[in-house]
Amino acid sequence: MFGYYLKLALKSIKRNPILSALMVAAIALGIGSSMTTITVNYLMSADPIPEKSQQLFYVQVDSWDPTSPYNDDNNDPPNQLTWTEATNLMAAKKAKRQTAMAKSGAVIEPSNPDDKPFEASIRLTFADFFPMFNTPFLYGNGWDQQSDLARDYVVVLTREINDKVFGGENSVGKNIVIMGQNFRVVGVLDHWQPVPKFYDVNNGAFDETEELFMPFYLKEELELPNWGNTNCWKSPEGEGFKAFLRSECVNFQMWVELENSQQEAEYLDFLNSYVSEQKALGRFARPMNNRLSDVMEWMENQQVVADDAQIMLWLSFMFLAVCLLNTIGLLLAKFTGKSAEIGLRRALGATKSNLFIQHLVETAVIGLCGGVLGLALALLGLQGIGALYGSFVEHLTQLDFTLVVIGLGLSLVASIAAGLYPTWRACNIAPASQLKSQ
């Protein structure tokens, strides 16, 4: 029966090529625009580390200015930590795993004298970073906690830097000159680009991961510059790099891994008691306001999904609505034009449900054609967005399998929904009236 309906549907579509093409085009445009914006929003709001996003928590404490809040609009504590807090909380080791971190940069001098020195970005972090965030290693491993404290000159390279400096070979154990110092390579990461780059959304939520990873305390040792966002409410006391490091300026992020809500409560208790101690020392004059946010809460809090992307998402849904209304109108016209045929079939014994299914098949065929064309348009649209926004959206304009399924499903559901009323109307045509007028 289905095959027969399909044949009828194709016949009917061919009979009115212009009307059918208009419907397919309308659905395709609606699906194309919605899928483009859905893709961008879906990737912007994606869970970057689904297997662990509920066990990783971003740490905030309110070390800000006693006289004015960090953020005038809400009561949020600063979104980064001071060096003092980062190092104290790390030393306390109260979580299963923990890592403070910061962004920096330095010049690499390749050993081959023909290769020019170049500047690379650095993530200063702790040994726990790699197991916490499940980073994939191509060669070697991260460093151990011993190296954190000993301030060893060890480094983990990204695959790109390893290709650039060592021609892609296994460089574990080799030396690399960074900031004029000899570093030992302990590991090389495979491609790793969390989207969003959740571990540091302050400095570009969709930026590339850093090119080098090295122990956090080398910041102090090598006086590495602040590359990320730095905010101060009070100027450093004293001169020089060390004074700046020990100031009330916030430039550091910290994540902890906690396995359940009990550990989470305990860690929050620890933060509160830590702040109480600091209050006794004359710091933290603001009311107690410490936070732990898991990955998705933190993405939400930091408004990782751009406003423009959301505006476009809603506009594109309205666009889809217009396209569907259009399709309903055209289907109505088309099916009414077929009333004589429908009357005849009814008179010859076809039931209402037979006709209903027949016409639903016809709309589904149109919907699927529109969906496939719409996905092609979405690819075009995403390419357009890629061209307009440049490298910023590089990781946000790729259709994956889920999105293709969503797109086809959406077009099918939308077209069938659009077809329901016209189909219902068509089936309710009284056979007698149609036959009479002939």
Next chain:
Amino acid sequence: MSASNLEIGPIFRALMRNKVGAILIAIQIAITMTIIVNSVFIIVERSQKMTRESGIDEANTFHIGSSAFAPNFNHQVSIEQDLALLRALPGVVDAIQINAVPISGSGWSMSLQTQAGAEYDGIGSAIYMVDENGLNALDLELIAGEAFVASDIRWRQRGQTDWPEQAIITKAFAEKLFPDSEWASVAGKTIYINDNEPMIIKGIVDKLQAPWVGWDNVEHALLSPERLAFPTVRYLIRTEPGMRDKLMPEVEQALATSNKGRIVRGLRTSAEDRERSYRGDSAMIKILTTVMIILTVVTALGIVGLASFSVNRRKKQIGTRRALGASQGAILRYFMLENFLISSVGVAFGAALTVGLNVVLVNAFSLSAIDWFYIPIGMITLWLVGQLAVYGPAKKAANIAPAIATRTV
């Protein structure tokens, strides 16, 4: 022409017999108007934002960074040599070392206040550290007070946190700091940085934007008379008109070869900074424009489709009317008027929906409230689109021969 001649009554009654098609078109028109009017409003706002001037000679300015890595690198000597080299190049109007570049996206900001003490609130401003050539290199016009002279300039060491005794600020910042004074009289007054470090306002310049184009205080800038003895520095070079592209590789080459203990990087024009800073806005404008055009076409085609269909269905009726003496004009008028009635319902509904969507956008995304005149313009536009779309099918209807009434289909 009276209402009865316009046949509104019969048209309305005919519409009532086929409500669904008419309602569909009306809703389509309403939503289309909502999207188009809100899009146009966003586009106009973004374009206005993009036409703001940075204050510098954007077409003839570029900048380049230098990062020292050699041990015992002498920063002060290197910077002095670099500046001498750059300023001597033919075609260079002026060159300075600067800590941040206007509209480039990254820089320094500090809070300034008119009374000393941590209990007073300050106003944020971008900080540009420049020497006595700063005004010339940035193409700023001094409109009150005096410019920096060589003896005003000091060296800032890494980690040094105090500030020079003098500053030059923009007119917009002066007006914000001292709302009750004439801006010209602000020169000579004292402001405080870091709660209580005084800086005397030596001069006022016409206009200079902060590095961040989306910042509320984008027109606030303060020039601080100093050079930075930092390992990573940036030079801003202003060239004679038309010389920029020729000088860029020359400057890169000259700096790279003059001192091997550093790398030069980040060679970029101010025009490129503008393009990058406003890329999101310009993309939004292009996307919304495309959406508007496609949407209008879709709605228009929908109207054409439904009107053609209804003309086809009423062929016999039309023929009968023609046979009974209705002129071609009357038939044309019938369909145009029918569409006008449907569109009117649509745009009335659309006006409400437009305001509704704008309210949602204002609340959710802190957009500004729409100006009232966008609504009537939008209504008229959609009316016109409807009339244009229906003209083709209506013309076809008018051309139906009266003889058709005598034939059976």
